[in-house]
Amino acid sequence: MATTTPTGVRGGHAKRGGDPAPVTGAPMTHRQIMEALSGLLLGLFVAILSSTIVTNALPEIVSDLGGGQSAYSWVVTASLLAMTATTPLWGKLSDLFSKKLLVQIALVIYVTGSMVAGLSQSAEMLIVCRVFQGIGVGGLSALSQIVMAAMIAPRQRGRYSGYIGATFAVATVGGPLLGGVITDTSWLGWRWCFYVGVPFAVVALVVLQKTLKLPVVKRKVKVDWSGAFFITAAVSLLLIWVTFAGSKFDWVSWQSYAMVGGSVVLGALFVLVESRASEPIIPLRLFRNRTIALASFASLFVGIGMFTGTVFFSQYFQLARDKSPTMSGLMTIPMIGGLALSSTVSGQVITRTGRWKAWLVSGGALLTAGLGLLGTIRVDTPYWHIAIYMALMGLGIGMMMQNLVLSTQNQVSTKDLGAASSTVTFFRSLGGAVGVSALGAVLGTRITHYVKDGLADLGPQGAALGHAGTGGGEIPDLSALPAPLRNVMESAYGHGVGDVFLYAAPAALLAFLATLFIKEVALRTRSGGEGSPGAVAGAVGAVAAASEENAGRVPGQDRAQEPALAPASAPAHAPGRIPAQGEPALAGAVPAVGVAVRGVVRGADGASVPASAVTLISLGGTQLARAVAGPDGAYAVHAPGAGSYVLIASADGFQPQASTVVVGDEPVGYDILLSGTSGLTGIVTAADGGLPVEGAMVIVADVRGDVLTTGRSTERGEFAFAELVPGPVTVAVNAPGFRPLALPVEIGGHGTTRIEAVLRSGALVRGTVRAGNARRPLPDARVTLVDAAGNVVATATTGDDGAYAFGDLDAGEYTVIATGYAPVAGSLTVTGRGVEGHDIELAHPGA
Structure with a gap:
């Protein structure tokens, strides 16, 4: 979709x-x-x-x-x-x-x-x-x-x-x-x-x-600037008191009370200013x-x-x-x-x-x-x-x-x-x-x-x-x-x-x-200047497609048709499961061959992400190992030997993450940080009557104007997008017969954000300018549309076929003026979807 x-x-x-x-x-x-x-x-x-x-x-x-x-x-x-x-x-x-x-x-x-x-x-x-x-x-x-x-x-x-x-x-x-x-x-x-x-x-x-x-x-x-002033004043007064107390005046004196009290008041004002x-x-x-x-x-x-x-x-x-x-x-x-x-x-x-x-x-x-x-x-x-x-x-x-x-x-x-x-x-x-x-x-x-x-x-x-x-x-x-x-x-x-x-x-x-008491959170693998999680998602998509093709799986195949991964609730040492870091290997468990890559999958808040899927692939796109993180977010996969590999992690409600890991002769510890995703849903309706608009084009763009995703409304006027990065976006909606609409939307950090796009009717006036006894189409004729208040709404110049058109018009009374020969003006009433075939005939003076 x-x-x-x-x-x-x-x-x-x-x-x-x-x-x-x-x-x-x-x-x-x-x-x-x-x-x-x-x-x-x-x-x-x-x-x-x-x-x-x-x-x-x-x-x-x-x-x-x-x-x-x-x-x-x-x-x-x-x-x-x-x-x-x-x-x-x-x-x-x-x-x-x-x-x-x-x-x-x-x-x-x-x-x-x-x-x-x-x-x-x-x-x-x-x-x-x-x-x-x-x-x-x-x-x-x-x-x-x-x-x-x-x-x-x-x-x-x-x-x-x-x-x-x-x-x-x-x-x-x-x-x-x-x-x-x-x-x-x-x-x-x-x-x-x-x-x-x-x-x-x-x-x-x-x-x-x-x-x-x-x-x-x-x-x-x-x-x-107010905050800067109050924090500077509060600290300065405190330091002046510390410097002179005990030498210029006693520690317990009215000077001490005044300076300490003043510092506290200035600090409180700083907090008040910062909060607003x-x-x-x-x-x-x-x-x-x-x-x-x-x-x-x-x-x-x-x-x-x-x-x-x-x-x-x-x-x-x-x-x-x-x-x-x-x-x-x-x-x-x-x-x-x-x-x-x-x-x-x-x-x-x-x-x-x-x-x-x-x-x-x-x-x-x-x-x-x-x-x-x-x-x-x-x-x-x-x-x-x-x-x-x-x-x-x-x-x-x-x-x-x-x-x-x-x-x-x-x-x-x-x-x-x-x-x-x-x-x-x-x-x-x-x-x-x-x-x-x-x-x-x-x-x-x-x-x-x-x-x-x-x-x-x-x-x-x-x-x-x-x-x-x-x-x-x-x-x-x-x-x-x-x-x-x-x-x-x-x-x-x-x-x-x-x-x-x-x-x-x-x-x-x-x-x-x-x-x-500081809680340790795994270090992120993206810098502050790199792209948003969407950039990582794009990279993951490209790598995953290569992996699917090399594994004999059709790209875009529904996940329901995939072989099921080990369930998250499987016992810690179920057959075929790779023990996570720190877990003892039990008899009967399938031994893993190669160099271990272990770690914990966490969310942005530092909490572990259980049941997340972790896949290890070669740089050529061949799938080498897969695992499911345990209840504590711990995972372990094994690389066949030393070299560079791509590690892909994904989980419901999170952006996929692709990382390059370099494996040597010793086991590698590598924690993975997943960024949460959010959804956007809504409905497109008409302003006059409130009926749903089917087939409306919905476009989601980021603050730079780059298009993130597009889709069309259903017969009930509904649309939905999943896995959007939280933050400000612009939602543009257009449909035939309606005026385009652009809405600023803030995608929430969790869950689904819902909006309603109400479109106003946009009528169309279209016709042909003709001239001469043969009533042939007249090119290069200028057509002007004037509303009932005398304001010029739009102008157009006819092409070789003499055609002109005005779109996105409100219902009402208009005057259409055409020039090329002697000017001709005529009134026009626009309702509903507009007027088709409003032809205009021009002639030489006295003809």
């Missing part, structure tokens, strides 16, 4: 004003992905470098600019705060504008902020410049994940997330080292810490222009998904642990252990090495297995253990102990940082990809900003406490020394302090930084507990 045009066989086309779009439904090759990622990774390298290069230079920078411990924290916090507040905004903008353009804008903002930061004359000016740097870094951090998601399927994304982790590690380890070398080099100075990233950013701009090609979806834009915004910065509906909510919660506390390590290690090594900035960077290599190793290895393994939860749980445990052990360090702790603790911390961060984003991206549709990715990144940055600010305040308080205790232990000598300029919270210059006071300060920083790590450990524990 209905024919379907698979979207997967149509090539993509460039959007005006955007980048050339890749071919719809065709995944990018590894080389194409790496070329596209080259500029992106370089930009990300610049962003991370700017955050880490000042780490070991901060004690000297803040001391040179006359700042104290609060300024030290705020040089870091200002950047993190700007990154935190703008990350959701960048994510939302990426859903509305060109992702490539946004990456380039973020780079330009970063370069501008860096250049001005290098010219800073005070701590306040530096903090303002760090805000601009943070805005650019926020864009680069969020957009790197979003662009990856647009190009790469979740199942393959772990591999490339490893590259991001490696980039993060190189920049993180190279930043402090480079910053230390620059600071220790007298003819450069710390200002070059801000200039050194500029050439990399310029090169990244050029590379991005040449390599990054992404489609641009144009739609009506409405940015939620048409394009919210953070779509609150995303948090209905348990995985997204728990991943965001865990990411908040991972940020605390991650930024605590990168910020306070430099103070420990330089102020407690009296190391140079360069040596301080070298001594943090165990942490960065662990991060690089775990992020790369976990990404590769996740790509092969599709399993990611174990890495999150293990990472949470290692991060908690690492921070807890770091909480025991003191000024005289052996370095090899600290190195082991740092390595554990780095391993934990590497396992969690990218994989929390990956687990979230796997849960959302393409339109929410940017918002979901940036939401998790937002909470990680928020945790870092709050953690650095709060723990910086704690460090200042603890150092003051330890300094007082140390001076008291010195007795009269300590009383005579006073605080030697350290009582106001300034970063001390150890070389200028007397030996006794210097020992006191080193001991104070050694103990104080240890306390900071001890306070950060419970945050890591909360992240670990959150990962325990």
Whole structure:
């Protein structure tokens, strides 16, 4: 009845004003992905470098600019705060504008902020410049994940997330080292810490222009500026309170009540604005998904642990252990090495297995253990102990940082990809900003406490020394302090930084507990930029047809005539059934020969799909094995040997899925994700009388205008289409004697959507223009139709046969005017189906 045009066989086309779009439904090759990622990774390298290069230079920078411990924290916090507040905004903008353009804008903002930061004359000016740097870094951090998601399927994304982790590690380890070398080099100075990233950013701009090609979806834009303002204000006020409480005013005071209360009110206003915004910065509906909510919660506390390590290690090594900035960077290599190793290895393994939860749980445990052990360090702790603790911390961060984003991206549709990715990144940055600010305040308080205790232990000598300029919270210059006071300060920083790590450990524990409750969902095998499930359906149809022909089955044969598959309710080890993964093989079961391909068939919500049919075929189309998934969705088929094969899965109420699997000598684990389908039914009736219209042509097109399926109404005016992808479509209906109709329809996610198409009668006026005594047909005569109000309805020019016609007319009174000789006008009454044979005769004047 209905024919379907698979979207997967149509090539993509460039959007005006955007980048050339890749071919719809065709995944990018590894080389194409790496070329596209080259500029992106370089930009990300610049962003991370700017955050880490000042780490070991901060004690000297803040001391040179006359700042104290609060300024030290705020040089870091200002950047993190700007990154935190703008990350959701960048994510939302990426859903509305060109992702490539946004990456380039973020780079330009970063370069501008860096250049001005290098010219800073005070701590306040530096903090303002760090805000601009943070805005650019926020864009680069969020957009790197979003662009990856647009190009790469979740199942393959772990591999490339490893590259991001490696980039993060190189920049993180190279930043402090480079910053230390620059600071220790007298003819450069710390200002070059801000200039050194500029050439990399310029090169990244050029590379991005040449390599990054992404489609641009144009739609009506409405940015939620109110939401951006309220979330920024709420976080900023909270951080200001954390920074100054305990030093400028008491923790329990009217200032604390005002700031905390104001932050809560601003947060409530943010939630209210987001719940009503048409394009919210953070779509609150995303948090209905348990995985997204728990991943965001865990990411908040991972940020605390991650930024605590990168910020306070430099103070420990330089102020407690009296190391140079360069040596301080070298001594943090165990942490960065662990991060690089775990992020790369976990990404590769996740790509092969599709399993990611174990890495999150293990990472949470290692991060908690690492921070807890770091909480025991003191000024005289052996370095090899600290190195082991740092390595554990780095391993934990590497396992969690990218994989929390990956687990979230796997849960959302393409339109929410940017918002979901940036939401998790937002909470990680928020945790870092709050953690650095709060723990910086704690460090200042603890150092003051330890300094007082140390001076008291010195007795009269300590009383005579006073605080030697350290009582106001300034970063001390150890070389200028007397030996006794210097020992006191080193001991104070050694103990104080240890306390900071001890306070950060419970945050890591909360992240670990959150990962325990995250439900693992198999990674999808399509990227955000690939075609819709309809594209996969088209590919499945082509492969299935080839398989049917090679198997001797007539393509299109009714499934009722096929040999029945093993029923879903068959015993677990019924003869002929292949045991699923983890099931013991019983005596009497038919042994399978070959390499096993096992996994679970799941729906988009992560639930298993029992009784789904799984078929393994060769690339030539020959059927090799078939199986039916059990009650838990588990399936197992066996390939005859190593090589590439096509795996087809189908189930009632789902779009078929075709995937290529590469089989080696060992069993392969491969989970299959099926997308649900929906139906569309309706009736075509006439406006006058409400009678059904038989034989009406019904056309269903997607938002791009591509025809998805067509059909005709029955004698009762009914039509039906099955296996349509949920989403907006246009339904066009036309029938002889009626005016065409187009309806916007939203196909629901489940079940069948029903509509009614009411057609208005469309009358036809047709005739011939004749001229001369012989009354021959007159070509090139102009015929004009005017309604009763004097409006021109339509015009026509006769052909060689003198014929003219007007269609889709309403009933009523009209005037027909013909010119060619002397004009002739006549009245016409149109009713029902119209008027046939309304001929017009023209003659020369006086004839």
